[in-house]
Amino acid sequence: MRHHRRLIGFITLTASMGMVLGASSAIAQTYPAKPISLIVPFAAGGPTDIVARTLAAAMSKPLGQTVLVENKLGAGGTLAASYVAKAAPDGYTFLIHHNGMSTAPALYRKLAFNPLTDFEYVGQVVDVPMTLLGRKDLPAKNLQELMAYVKTNASKINLANAGLGAVSHLCGMLFQKALGADVTTVPFSGTAPALNALLGGQVDLLCDQTTQTTQHIKAGTVKLFGVTTKERIRALPDAPTLSEGGLKDFEVIVWHGVYAPKGTPIAVVEKFNAALRTALKDPTFANRMIDLGAEIVPDAKQTPEGLRSWLQSEIQKWGPVIRSAGVYAD
Numbered sequence: 001m002r003h004h005r006r007l008i009g010f011i012t013l014t015a016s017m018g019m020v021l022g023a024s025s026a027i028a029q030t031y032p033a034k035p036i037s038l039i040v041p042f043a044a045g046g047p048t049d050i051v052a053r054t055l056a057a058a059m060s061k062p063l064g065q066t067v068l069v070e071n072k073l074g075a076g077g078t079l080a081a082s083y084v085a086k087a088a089p090d091g092y093t094f095l096i097h098h099n100g101m102s103t104a105p106a107l108y109r110k111l112a113f114n115p116l117t118d119f120e121y122v123g124q125v126v127d128v129p130m131t132l133l134g135r136k137d138l139p140a141k142n143l144q145e146l147m148a149y150v151k152t153n154a155s156k157i158n159l160a161n162a163g164l165g166a167v168s169h170l171c172g173m174l175f176q177k178a179l180g181a182d183v184t185t186v187p188f189s190g191t192a193p194a195l196n197a198l199l200g201g202q203v204d205l206l207c208d209q210t211t212q213t214t215q216h217i218k219a220g221t222v223k224l225f226g227v228t229t230k231e232r233i234r235a236l237p238d239a240p241t242l243s244e245g246g247l248k249d250f251e252v253i254v255w256h257g258v259y260a261p262k263g264t265p266i267a268v269v270e271k272f273n274a275a276l277r278t279a280l281k282d283p284t285f286a287n288r289m290i291d292l293g294a295e296i297v298p299d300a301k302q303t304p305e306g307l308r309s310w311l312q313s314e315i316q317k318w319g320p321v322i323r324s325a326g327v328y329a330d
């Protein structure tokens with residue numbers, strides 16, 4: 001009798017597994033059946049938006065469907081992340097975000113999502129250096145003069161960023177910490193409007209990514225004090241690193257991950273990941289990223305596990321740094 005029950009159990013289990021596999025391969029065959037939304041947490045024209053739109057165009061080809069970029073602004077990128085965490089897990093809503101996914105848990109004590117449990121992970125995209133910029137007529141020719149100027153005039157300095165959780169905020173916070181200077185920070189909905197304010201002389205300093213700043217540095221419309229990488233970068237070979245300029249070991253690299261809502265079918269995540277990896281090899285995408293100072297991540301980081309494990313390590317890395325700075329958004 002018991003043998004009989006075990007046999008029925010085995011047949012039922014095999015049948016249900018067959019149904020699940022059948023369903024997921026059916027999803028994979030029909031997906032995507034309509035355009036896909038890629039949510040960008042910052043204003044159009046900024047560095048994240050530039051990466052997103054270039055990636056979306058390159059992914060639309062292998063997917064055979066349009067990947068539409070939508071900018072959802074606010075709270076240093078956390079509103080967009082929360083929106084995607086709560087979106088339908090149907091494969092038609094994805095998020096592209098940067099280090100902000102790893103700094104938000106320390107910055108926001110009432111965070112509306114958990115980066116480690118509310119998402120499926122697609123993969124990483126590019127690593128982007130940052131540049132410390134001043135308005136054109138700031139009275140400092142190099143980093144040494146800038147540090148002296150900021151220390152003396154901290155109460156008059158306006159440092160722009162894209163809100164708490166943005167990498168421009170993180171870079172600016174580390175800069176102030178290194179100098180022991182407390183300046184006024186001015187948040188914007190992204191570093192596109194922040195850069196406009198710098199170009200217009202409404203703010204004095206901005207730390208932003210080369211994906212947006214390279215063209216302005218080459219055009220001479222802003223003052224460059226250094227790049228936030230250990231070594232000089234190909235896109236700006238004459239630009240000193242902040243480390244060589246006097247801020248020893250100052251390093252901020254902006255990494256980018258693509259996420260889906262938790263529960264998105266694995267077959268869909270795998271198909272979107274395959275399109276991501278194809279896009280990263282697309283010469284149009286790759287050449288534009290290289291021109292803008294961005295580095296395409298190695299294959300191992302382009303996988304779901306390559307993003308999940310990196311995110312976990314970054315949360316562990318930045319948590320103590322942010323808590324020691326005593327910075328909270330809420």
Ligand code: ASP
Nearest residue numbers: 046048166167168190191
């Ligand atoms: N990456 C943001 C943007 O694209 C800026 C930031 O995080 O500082 O505007």
